[in-house]
Amino acid sequence: MGSYSLVHDMDSSLARRMLAASTEITRAALSAEDPDAVLPLVVRRAAELAEADLGVVTVRADDGRLTVEAAYGAPSAIGPLADPVGTVLSSRSAAARVARSGVPVVVDDLIDDPLTAPYVPAALRVYGPFAVAPFGTRERRLGALAVYRRRGASTFTRVAVDVLTSFAAQAGLALVLAEGSTARQRIAVYQERERIARDLHDVIVQRLYATGVQLEVLERRLSGQLTPADSARLSETMEQIDQAIAEVRATARTLRSADPETPDHAPALDDSMRSEVQIAGELMGRPPRLEIEGDLSDVPVQVADHARAALREALSNVVRHAGAKTVLVRVRRSDAGLLLQVVDDGCGIPRDVSKRGLRNLEERAVAAGGRCVITSSPDSGTTVTWEVPLTRLSANHSGGCDPG
Numbered sequence: 001m002g003s004y005s006l007v008h009d010m011d012s013s014l015a016r017r018m019l020a021a022s023t024e025i026t027r028a029a030l031s032a033e034d035p036d037a038v039l040p041l042v043v044r045r046a047a048e049l050a051e052a053d054l055g056v057v058t059v060r061a062d063d064g065r066l067t068v069e070a071a072y073g074a075p076s077a078i079g080p081l082a083d084p085v086g087t088v089l090s091s092r093s094a095a096a097r098v099a100r101s102g103v104p105v106v107v108d109d110l111i112d113d114p115l116t117a118p119y120v121p122a123a124l125r126v127y128g129p130f131a132v133a134p135f136g137t138r139e140r141r142l143g144a145l146a147v148y149r150r151r152g153a154s155t156f157t158r159v160a161v162d163v164l165t166s167f168a169a170q171a172g173l174a175l176v177l178a179e180g181s182t183a184r185q186r187i188a189v190y191q192e193r194e195r196i197a198r199d200l201h202d203v204i205v206q207r208l209y210a211t212g213v214q215l216e217v218l219e220r221r222l223s224g225q226l227t228p229a230d231s232a233r234l235s236e237t238m239e240q241i242d243q244a245i246a247e248v249r250a251t252a253r254t255l256r257s258a259d260p261e262t263p264d265h266a267p268a269l270d271d272s273m274r275s276e277v278q279i280a281g282e283l284m285g286r287p288p289r290l291e292i293e294g295d296l297s298d299v300p301v302q303v304a305d306h307a308r309a310a311l312r313e314a315l316s317n318v319v320r321h322a323g324a325k326t327v328l329v330r331v332r333r334s335d336a337g338l339l340l341q342v343v344d345d346g347c348g349i350p351r352d353v354s355k356r357g358l359r360n361l362e363e364r365a366v367a368a369g370g371r372c373v374i375t376s377s378p379d380s381g382t383t384v385t386w387e388v389p390l391t392r393l394s395a396n397h398s399g400g401c402d403p404g
Contacts, residue, residue: 014049014159014163017048017049018166018167021048021049021167022167022174025038025041025171026170029175029177030174030177039057042057042145042171042175043057043071043145046147046164047073047147049164050147050160050164052148052156053127053148053150053153054072054124054127054148055072055073055147056070056095057070057071057143057144057146058089058099058143058145059135059143060141060143064091065088066091066093066099066144067086068086068087068088068089069085069143073148087121087123092119093116093119093120094130094132095132095144095146096144098132098134099135099141102134102141104131104132104161104165106131106161107129109130109151111125124148126150126151128148129149129153129154129156130146130147130148130149131146131147131156131160131161132146133164133167134169135168135171135172136172136173136175137176140172145164145167145171147164205248205279206279208241208245209245212238212241212242212316212320213319215234215237216238217320219231219234219238242316246309268296269297269308270296270331273292273296273329276312277311277315277329280315280316280318280327284318284319286326288315289326289328289329290329291328291330291332292331292332293330294332294333294334296333299333299390300390303338306367307340307368307386309360310360310361310365313361314342314361315329317384323346323347326345327343327344327345328341328342328343329342330343337390339385339386339387340384341383341386342383343381344382347378347381348376348377348379348382349376361386369389370387371387371388372384372385372386
């Protein structure tokens with residue numbers, strides 16, 4: 001159909017209503033967290049402006065399919081069998097062609113017109129007069145906005161179609177702008193979350209870590225001088241610091257995840273290993289050497305979490321007790337499983353040191369269906385070998401930590 005001038009053909013009342021509806025849609029779209037939530041309002045206002053019995057907005061998916069996302073009509077106009085929401089339209093339907101071409105279509109009767117008759121879903125066969133306009137912008141075609149009248153009703157005038165086309169374009173533009181605004185807001189939020197997570201990990205964790213180390217040193221220096229109550233209180237404080245470190249790390253991981261409940265967004269294991277080594281190096285004053293062999297990208301999330309915690313605990317023992325000059329962290333992924341090894345040339349694990357860290361390593365190994373072997377002596381230092389199979393975890397798998 002041709003293009004008609006709204007200025008000459010549309011009365012002032014209709015013009016005011018269209019302006020008010022367009023303004024309402026724009027405000028709603030720009031203020032909504034999800035612009036798609038505005039679609040029911042769009043289709044309702046379109047049906048009212050066109051004096052239609054039914055309004056339908058269809059949205060194109062990435063694969064090109066056109067689906068009815070929202071509909072509006074009087075209860076008498078839409079019965080239980082005539083609700084079109086969720087209907088996937090044929091790629092050759094009038095609405096699909098309009099969504100692709102950007103050219104509006106109007107017919108007097110859906111069932112009789114050869115342009116539309118072969119592609120009318122059963123849910124829409126109670127309607128006759130039909131008009132559909134492109135929804136969106138030339139650069140971003142979202143779909144199509146259609147209006148229907150019951151069979152036997154008057155057809156849509158040229159003015160009604162022009163009103164529909166103009167309103168669909170303005171409402172579509174508002175939604176496109178809202179999507180861009182929402183995307184920018186999300187990017188800003190993610191950037192701020194990343195900054196907070198980095199500060200938590202790089203600043204707060206290190207300070208807590210350093211405080212724990214200082215308390216551990218103090219506990220050893222005061223060995224035999226503290227009352228049992230004071231010794232117990234000091235040990236409890238160090239455990240609380242360890243717990244606080246774990247909670248801060250968990251919070252940082254959550255902040256860095258777009259969807260914290262989705263395992264696909266877990267931090268990369270190799271990045272986590274480098275981060276743990278970096279923190280330990282800053283506390284020791286010299287960086288451990290890190291060797292990563294094999295692809296860690298497909299290590300199951302649960303196993304990766306155990307491995308991170310095991311490395312953290314092993315390096316914590318080195319920082320607090322070993323006095324080592326050199327430290328080697330070896331991570332190897334093979335067909336058989338995941339191997340984590342921490343080797344230092346320090347003084348070994350003192351006998352009077354709390355064994356809670358060793359218990360943590362043991363529990364992690366057992367939980368992952370593997371085992372942990374620790375060899376330690378004042379002459380050769382300490383080697384922690386933590387390995388797990390990369391098969392389905394078995395609660396009955398025997399494993400353990402064998403101090404050598």
